[in-house]
Amino acid sequence: MSKRKKAAHPESLPASALYRVCDPSLLDFTTTAELQDDGDGPGPALGQERAVEAIRFAIGMRHRGFNLFALGEEGTGRRNLILDHLGEAAAARPASDDWVYVENFAEAAKPRALRLPAGRARVLERDMAHLVEELGHALPAAFEAEDYRVRRQMIEAEAKQQRETAFTAIQEDAEAHGIALVRTPTGLGLAPSKGDEVLPPDEFKQLPEETQARLRAEMERLQQRLESTIKLVPRWDRDMRGRLRELEREVVGHAIAHLMDDLKGDWAELPEVLAYLDEVARDVALSAQDFLPESEEPERRAEGRPHGHDGRFRRYRVNVLVCREGDKGAPVVMETYPTQPNLIGRVEYIAQYGTLITDFNLIKAGSLHRANGGYLVMDALKLLMHPFAWEDLKRALRDREIRIESPGQAMGLMSTLSLEPQPIPLDLKVVLVGDPMLYYLLSHNDPEFGELFKVSADFDWRMERSETNTSLLARSVGALARKEGLRPLDRGAVARIVEQASRDVGDSTRLSTxxxxxxxxxxxxxxxxxxxxxxxxxxxxxxxxxxxSTRRLDRVRDSVQQEMLAGTVHIATEGEAVGQINGLAVLELGRFSFGRPTRVTARVRFGKGDVVDIEREVQLGGPIHGKGVMILSSFLASRYAAELPLALSATLVFEQSYGGIEGDSASSTELYALLSALAEAPIRQSLAVTGSIDQFGRIQAIGGVNEKIEGFFDLCRARGLDGSHGVLIPADNVPHLMLRKDVVEAAAAGLFAVYPVENVDQGMALLTGHPAGERDGDGKFPPGSINRRVAARLGAFMRRAEELSVPRPLNGMGRNGA
Known part of the structure; x- marks a missing residue:
């Protein structure tokens, strides 16, 4: 151990570097109840200045195609911020127009769309309903009037007189020539007569031949005259009916004139409505009998339109598609279920006499109609998940009109009678909300996406931990508490929330958004x-x-640790071992992640220069992990065998790993294990390592550094901390440290250490207690150094390779043979 004390390695970090405290005394309030909101405008956008600029630009840009895609992680407040800004912009704009569908009297299958000022759609609907009601009283009264009955009787009498006059003339002509005009079951006929009686056939045959011939010629002449007259009867009837219709139209015109004049006076400023009312007046005149009692005939029921107690008058209704009555400003619509019918509207059907039929009254609005003139917000993923919705949205934005058409109708798969409603002009701003990957996939794969959504608002998931942002965060917390009726928070609670916001992003210099x-x-x-x-x-x-919150989610973490403590999973936290080291990984379970120590081992032998990654060979290692192994192989070859072949065969493996491994954060760990095996230098098992490596041996930053440190700390603490335990991390990760309170306290007590490492040599010196060693002027490493021992081992492998490459003598004698 004396050599380890003399070895040069980085010092452990002080406890103050492991956690950045938010000093409550720096907050300029006592409780959040003192913090005031900004007013009625959008709330503070925490760390989203770039996104806010994009939102304002998209709202202000009225040119075609400048729709907005808001990309960012779920939970960053994208929707609320967007809706706040859209609401503010919409309030400053005038209310959008109303839209209604009415009957197209010239072509019922193509209903007409009428644009009306905001709030006037219901007025027109009520006016038309009142008109129909008044017509139901006025027309029957008009047709029951004495003047109408007298004029109708006159027309009918004149027609009757015309027929009687014509047939009387024929009868008189026949009688003058001894011929009678008789009625038979099949119509009128001619026969010879004798006085007032029809001459029987046998008596007719007894007449002289000259008389018979004369009578036959007269009957033929009269028959032609009779047939000509009979042919004129339908024309006379048509003329009579035409005169009756003219009379009816005249009567209807007089009956409804004051009603239509009053109605037109109310809509004088709208030419399209006046034109529609003129068409209504013409149709009422043509269909006046519909307003008479018991006039609904079976043939009218077969017209392919719904009917009921008021079915005769459905064509005079007004189908209010969108009404802005009571609205202030432009509409802001949030479509939560963007199916194709919910987006562009639909035509509904009803079953009648075993057939599905429809009319313009069954046209229903979509969210594009409701948002027309304003703003429509949708979730991009939900939109793409519903068939035809994305393509129909693009068509509407591209053509700048809303065309209601079912998928079956568009593809020619419907045989049911349907409608073709007149398209409605479209003028709105669409905002899609989605994650960044979806945005980039659409940008790459859909050529129309970039033309229709030219503005992107990129929401960041973190922001700088500055005094300004800390203050904004405190205000947001206070606003939430007031809005939801929560208890005020004191400055200490807000300071702890600020610290947790840094912890959430794994960076002491930033805050979570x-x-x-x-x-x-x-x-x-x-x-x-x-x-x-x-x-x-x-x-x-x-x-x-x-x-x-952690307690509710950490069952799996506890189970993993119990397996290690029971010895089922072998992780050593004391002693030394050659070619074995503790690596650190992060497991993610939803939004909860935790560190898991793992044992990495390396074995070396003479070979052909292969470094075999067992994880990759069995397809458990991902491409990034494989890249890390190739980088450490490159470092090994360039440092120790730059001019000579690398006669090495090595294997690396994550022991007791039964799932996929991805990422390069263990590449330095694998290199340490490999160098230990080559130098036959034992590694301290009380230390764990994380960090990726480049080809020059520099240790690079990795993710999840806090969870990885805490994962090894928990295992060591469970077994008993003795001051020898610690973790090696990349020096670049030091600003990211926001460790738990118990880890910081252990470090302050000298029971646990965190070492910042900049390169492989520093890490090997710390792990083995021996200096790594640097090349001298002759290119040699110092005696006893790790690098010297590695180079010597590789040199031995190379010499062995040279020995094996020497060809044997032909006589089979060995090298020392006589």
């Missing part, structure tokens, strides 16, 4: 304060909330 986690911590601390009967949340309540 994962507001969901911090909000949950405040709520849980309030719960424990309530359990303690306190009126104020203090640091102890926050600490208890953190401990309780």
């Amino acid at each position: 994962h507001m969901a986690s911090l909000a949950d911590l405040v709520r849980e601390a309030d719960y424990w304060a309530g359990e303690a009967g306190a009126d104020l949340v203090v640091a102890d309540h926050v600490e208890r909330a953190i401990s309780a």
